[in-house]
Amino acid sequence: MAAPVLGQYVPGRSLLHRMDPRAKLIFVFVYMLIVFLANNGWSYGLLGAVTGTALLISDVPLRMLFRGLKPILYLIAMTGLLHLLLTKGGKTWFSFGLVTIEEAGVAQAGWISLRFLLLVVMGTLLTLTTSPIDLTDGLERLLMPFKRIGVPAHELALMMSIALRFVPTLWEETEKIIKAQEARGADFESGSLFRRAKSYIPVLIPLFVSAFRRAEELAMAMEARGYRGGKGRTRLRKLAYTRRDAAAFAVLILLITGLLLLRN
16 A cells, blocks of 8 residues: 555544544644643653554554655654754763764754654544545534634635645655656756755646646636535534544543643
8 A cells, every 4th residue: 555645544444533523633733732741751751652542543554654754754853953953051972073962952852853753643643534524524613613703614624625635646746747857867866955956946847837737627626516615515424522532532631631740
């Protein structure tokens, strides 16, 4: 099976797949806020245990997940490296010329990289176990109370759904363009960082053209089918909270309590 990318849905019947999309959205949103409460090994261990449990009950193979996260792992590594080199304080661990690695830098790089990884994994699990239609319906229902103050709930949910739906498509399109350019003799690996970045310009131009073409085709298809927004729209599936969702909220409350108690 091909590695998933952000926004791609993997069908399944796991516990996470069968949860109400509203419960998953609330859980992930709150998780992404409270992850910043962690400031020591015990609190990060608690977050890791919750994230690891979510991975286990999602039935998504770890190898499959992290292959899809490979590009983001490079970004995490780069972020950690910058903190390692720029954060100063404490005992000096390594020094060579202008490069100095100190104890505070090692700790900061480790915690920031771990925090980033936890955020990305939990967010990716949401898209892997929730179809774009369910995400749209869940987000729209959560935003419905804000329609009274003028928030376009349906339009915002639709835009998010379309964006997530086309991330895998654009990713595949990028790979095709890169392979086509390599077949014509383009080199994306050798040379300086500036030269390699410049070599991607012939990739970006056709990618933007393809993205605009797909957007135009989608708009025409929606108009041809009589799409007029969310007014009067009915839904095939009615959302309903179950015991699984109540258990998820209970875990969230326990997680918040644990993080507050474990803070230094």
